[in-house]
Amino acid sequence: MGTRSEAKENTRQQLLQAAKDVVSSQGPTALSLRDVARRAGVVPSAVYRHFESRDALLTQLILYAYTGLAEHLETAVASSEGHGAWRTAANALRAWALANRHEFLLIYGTPVPGYRAPEATISAAVRVAAVFISRTPQEAGPPADPTLRKQLTAPAADFGVSADGLAHALAEVSQLVGALILELGGHFVGTADPADQLWDHILTRQSLGGTG
Amino acid sequence: MGTRSEAKENTRQQLLQAAKDVVSSQGPTALSLRDVARRAGVVPSAVYRHFESRDALLTQLILYAYTGLAEHLETAVASSEGHGAWRTAANALRAWALANRHEFLLIYGTPVPGYRAPEATISAAVRVAAVFISRTPQEAGPPADPTLRKQLTAPAADFGVSADGLAHALAEVSQLVGALILELGGHFVGTADPADQLWDHILTRQSLGGTG
DNA sequence: CAGAATTGTGAACAGTGTTCACTGAATTAT
DNA sequence: ATAATTCAGTGAACACTGTTCACAATTCTG
Known part of the structure; x- marks a missing residue:
């Protein structure tokens, strides 16, 4: 570990996992980009490095x-x-x-x-x-x-x-x-x-x- | 016309009609309380005199x-x-x-x-x-x-x-x-x-x- | 006519998605 | 080895959302 691309994959997976958790328990309308970022321990705008939009x-x-x-x-x-x-x-x-x-x-x-x-x-x-x-x-x-x-x-x-x-x-x-x-x-x-x-x-x- | 309850019914109907128009053409997720108020020619908070919430x-x-x-x-x-x-x-x-x-x-x-x-x-x-x-x-x-x-x-x-x-x-x-x-x-x-x-x-x- | 009721106002609050100039560190090129 | 480049992550800002609240104005009621 330690390479940049690995780090990118890591936070991407964390974002996805957080999003899955929210959707699985509260449904898609409760999916907030900012909340997902929060759970992944990252700032909202950072999500846009991994996904084009919500x-x-x-x-x-x-x-x-x-x-x-x-x-x-x-x-x-x-x-x-x-x-x-x-x-x-x-x-x-x-x-x-x-x-x-x-x-x-x-x-x-x-x-x-x-x-x-x-x-x-x-x-x-x-x-x-x-x-x-x-x-x-x-x-x-x-x-x-x-x-x-x-x-x-x-x-x-x-x-x-x-x-x-x-x-x-x-x-x-x-x-x-x-x-x-x-x-x-x-x-x-x-x-x-x-x-x-x-x-x-x-x-x-x-x-x-x-x-x- | 001119009574208060008639006026209330009027704007209520206008709000409903505006909401119907939006939902009919763009779906429920595009339904914005503020937009509905705008279309009915009323301020957003006025909607709460007619409906408890969005x-x-x-x-x-x-x-x-x-x-x-x-x-x-x-x-x-x-x-x-x-x-x-x-x-x-x-x-x-x-x-x-x-x-x-x-x-x-x-x-x-x-x-x-x-x-x-x-x-x-x-x-x-x-x-x-x-x-x-x-x-x-x-x-x-x-x-x-x-x-x-x-x-x-x-x-x-x-x-x-x-x-x-x-x-x-x-x-x-x-x-x-x-x-x-x-x-x-x-x-x-x-x-x-x-x-x-x-x-x-x-x-x-x-x-x-x-x-x- | 005085008082109560209530429709509509305007400002504020916390939240949202999205953009953008930037920083700092890892990668690549020289 | 050093310099240049790439790029994940930052933080501030913008325009929007739903909702609340003190207030004004008007209509209804005793």
């Missing part, structure tokens, strides 16, 4: 949230591959969302203003999507419309599934994300709260879905 | 968003009652969400920090939910688990449907909201973008769903 710092946190979720999902499905992989992935998604609600909402909640996804974030998002897309049953549900199939054929090829399979996956993931958003937003209070049973019910519906 | 002002906007959506849905289904009412409601939901994205995210996106739903908001939320719940097919999808059915029986009675029907509605609404959240968040870019066809596909799946 939003750029937040963008980094979004990236970490994506990769954290992707790794969580991948290890979950890896330890129980085969049948029921979709259910395993779905349950891992919910477990992660409940344990990291602010990070989950950072990804799937209201987009942060002026945020344009950088390349690294996109690939991390694809990692998350791939876990589900590659584990969707091939011939479940009604076939996609010709227009939809045409739209999805190319991207489906990238994931190694059929257009119908991708359409199926997108529809099902929408349901999972929607249920979690509603649960985290307290929209099930008065009906399905806690939402554990409803979640199981949704998974059962999904595994029974299809034309036959 | 968050209280935002809460009012959430309420307006709820009632606006509820009215939109109700008129949509009223003008085409009968068969296909669910599809009509769903399409009205999407149309409203796309035309009022910030308001939609105000309701279903990341919850604003420190927000506790007041009574008026809850009843408006119920209005929205009721449009869908009362139009769900009774015997579609797998039956709910005993635990889930027990949980949902009482609230289902309030809506005049069975517990299974409510479980069905909650699952389907989750899918609709999830698809819209993902669409508005740009998560379909690269796959189902624009998402019109995927939306239709989801609605078709929903109308075909069920055990028979």
